[in-house]
Amino acid sequence: MKPEVKSILKSFIPGTLLVLVLTAIKYYEESHRISFAAYGLFPRSIADLRGIFTFPLIHKDYEHLFSNAIPLFILMAMLRYFYREMSWKVVLLTWLLGGFWLWLGGRASYHIGASGLVYGLSSFIFFSGIWRRERRMMAVSLIVVFLYGGMIWGIFPWFKETSWEGHLFGGLAGLMLSWVYRKEGPQRVRYQWEDEPEEETEILEEGPEGNLNQTGSDHPDEENTLPPDEKLAQGNLFQLSPPEIRYEYIKPEKEPDRDTDQEQAPKS
Numbered sequence: 508m509k510p511e512v513k514s515i516l517k518s519f520i521p522g523t524l525l526v527l528v529l530t531a532i533k534y535y536e537e538s539h540r541i542s543f544a545a546y547g548l549f550p551r552s553i554a555d556l557r558g559i560f561t562f563p564l565i566h567k568d569y570e571h572l573f574s575n576a577i578p579l580f581i582l583m584a585m586l587r588y589f590y591r592e593m594s595w596k597v598v599l600l601t602w603l604l605g606g607f608w609l610w611l612g613g614r615a616s617y618h619i620g621a622s623g624l625v626y627g628l629s630s631f632i633f634f635s636g637i638w639r640r641e642r643r644m645m646a647v648s649l650i651v652v653f654l655y656g657g658m659i660w661g662i663f664p665w666f667k668e669t670s671w672e673g674h675l676f677g678g679l680a681g682l683m684l685s686w687v688y689r690k691e692g693p694q695r696v697r698y699q700w701e702d703e704p705e706e707e708t709e710i711l712e713e714g715p716e717g718n719l720n721q722t723g724s725d726h727p728d729e730e731n732t733l734p735p736d737e738k739l740a741q742g743n744l745f746q747l748s749p750p751e752i753r754y755e756y757i758k759p760e761k762e763p764d765r766d767t768d769q770e771q772a773p774k775s
Contacts, residue, residue, distance in 0.1 A: 515588060521595075522583030526576045529621065532564055533572050547617035550610050558618075559606035562673075565619040575621040578655055582628040589647060590635070590692045597684055601627035604684075605677035613672040620670065623677030626662070629655050630681030638689040 536543055543565045548558030566572040587594045605623045629651050636648030662675040 518588035518591075519580070519584045521587050521598075522580040525583065526580050529564060529566065529572060529576060533566055533569060537569075544617055544619060547619040548606060548610055548613070549617050550613035550615060556610065559603065559610055562606060562609075562619050563602060563621040563624050566621075567619065571620060575625055578625045578629070579621055581654070582625065582632065582651075585632055585647060585651075586628055589632075589644065593688055593691055597631055597681075597688070598624070598628070600684055601631065601677065601680045604680035605673065608676035608680065609670075609673050612676065613670070618670040618673050620673070622661070622670070623673035625655075625677070626658060626674045627677035627681035627684075629658065630678040631685045632681075634682050634685035635689065635692070638685060639692075639694060641693055644693060 532543065535541075543561075546558065546561040547555075547565055548562035549555035566575070583594075583598070586597060590597065602624055605627050609618060609623065633648045633651045636644035636646075639645075658674070661669065662671055662678060664671050
């Protein structure tokens with residue numbers, strides 16, 4: 508058997524064991540005609556603090572059990588496969604945090620069922636893919652949305668017969684844990700070119716005399732200190748000013764004799 512296939516099959520073991528435990532508890536209730544509802548979570552009751560640990564194990568009937576068992580089986584397998592090192596830690600903390608917040612903020616009634624854990628795991632997997640920006644994890648997030656995106660309506664108080672508070676607090680616990688552990692587990696591959704500094708772009712500005720200088724230089728007028736001939740020799744195509752033309756007046760040594768010139772001038 509290939510190692511990859513073997514790893515996938517092993518990922519289903521934790522979810523399978525948990526579903527078997529939930530099924531065995533429900534079977535014991537039905538076969539002995541008893542109810543473990545008293546082991547559920549009753550908010551703000553000191554005597555029922557134990558419900559934080561036990562309420563996900565209790566279900567109303569088989570229909571309630573199977574509605575949670577199938578997504579729990581799949582989500583735990585996904586969590587175990589992609590986040591193997593932290594999978595048990597995430598499950599345990601989602602279980603306890605969601606239960607504690609439900610004990611603080613839930614309505615005064617017994618809350619039972621593993622749906623809060625389902626919401627917590629789906630929230631963790633979905634947001635982990637977003638925080639990490641890793642292609643495989645983002646693909647897994649899309650799969651979770653495709654399979655269980657409709658669960659979002661379960662966090663609103665529209666269905667009084669369901670523990671929407673358990674769904675809400677479980678989802679918030681998964682969201683918080685996905686942010687806390689965003690730097691653990693699979694990470695996005697960073698290429699070498701992503702860490703290289705960007706090359707600075709040189710910007711040319713027009714100087715006070717019409718010359719173009721490079722901004723950001725310690726000596727912005729350094730190019731203007733060279734004679735025009737040297738600039739042209741260096742291939743400076745930005746020297747647009749014409750060459751300077753100088754005019755000099757040379758005074759004659761002896762002024763001409765005005766009388767002589769008048770005599771020799773032709774008459775009209």
